[in-house]
Amino acid sequence: MRSSEDWSRLGGVLIIVLASSAAMVVLVPRLLGVAAGPEAEIITFLKGTEREGLSMTLPGVEAPLESRKHHFARITVNVEPGGERAVAWATLDFDGQLGRTEISSLGVERVPFVLRGREWVPEDLAAPRLAAVVRALELRRRALEAGNREALAGLLAPGLESTTGGGEAELARVLELQRRRYRAERWLLRLERDEAVASEEWRLEGQLPSRPVDEKGQRRFSLIRNREEFLFSSSLM
Structure with missing residues (x-):
């Protein structure tokens, strides 16, 4: 029969083994990432978001852009000279929402990465x-x-910039409404390297002097990349 001292010693060994195992769970993936190079670590990061989910804060927008499910594929990584910056190109299949607006998107994504400490983020x-x-x-x-x-x-x-990109009559009709509410029910997006196409399912509510207004419809937009932004290259309406 084991003495209490033997059981205490065994318990101490067990604690050390468990602590070492926990440390290896944290450290081994990082060490493997470093050994395999930045390409593997960056790909692992992007694929990891599929399990963890995405929640992105957009400048000037209160609600976050959140994924329900998304998938990065065809990932290629270009490491810049100096080895502290890189760019990942990928296709991204995304389903999620921004507030009450449903979003489905498919297309090209470009993700700049930087080396912070020993991790690519x-x-x-x-x-x-x-x-x-x-x-x-x-x-x-x-x-x-x-x-x-x-x-x-x-x-x-x-x-x-000096126009509304066409659609003046439609814009005037929208702006004449009192107590106006314009809601985007759904955006369907297709992203290319330097441009995007968006389809919008919208709902417009408001009040005219003679009657209330409650309308639904669809619109299609073209956008082009301007540095880090996308701007409308066709009618806003």
Whole structure:
């Protein structure tokens, strides 16, 4: 029969074994990532978001852009000279929401990474191009609801700033409504390297002097990349 001293010694050994195992769970993936190089570590990071989910804060937008499910594929990594910055190109299949707006997107994503300490992490967001397109669409929705023509003009690509990109009659009809509410029910997105196509399912509510208004419909937009933003290259309406 074991003495109490033997059991105490055995318990101490067991604690050491468990602590060592926990440390290995944390350290081994990191060590393997370092040994395999930045490409493997960056790919592992992006694929890991599929399990953990994505939640991205967009500048000037209260609600986060959140995924229900998403999938990165065809990932390639270009490490810049110096070995402290890299860019990952991938296709991204995304389903999620921004507030009450449902979002489905498919297309090309470009994710800059930086080396912080010993870990490769996104320089900003894990899906910056998707975030930029969604932000442009949400800022347009808010500007329409607020009747802010200046904000609408600021969302147009260079050369179109002095107009609303066409659709003046439709815009005037929307802005004449009192107690106006403009809601995007769903955005369907297709992202290429330097441009995006968006389809919007919308609902417009408000009040005219003669009657209430409650309408639904669909619109299609084209956007182009302007540095880190996406701007509308066709009509806002």
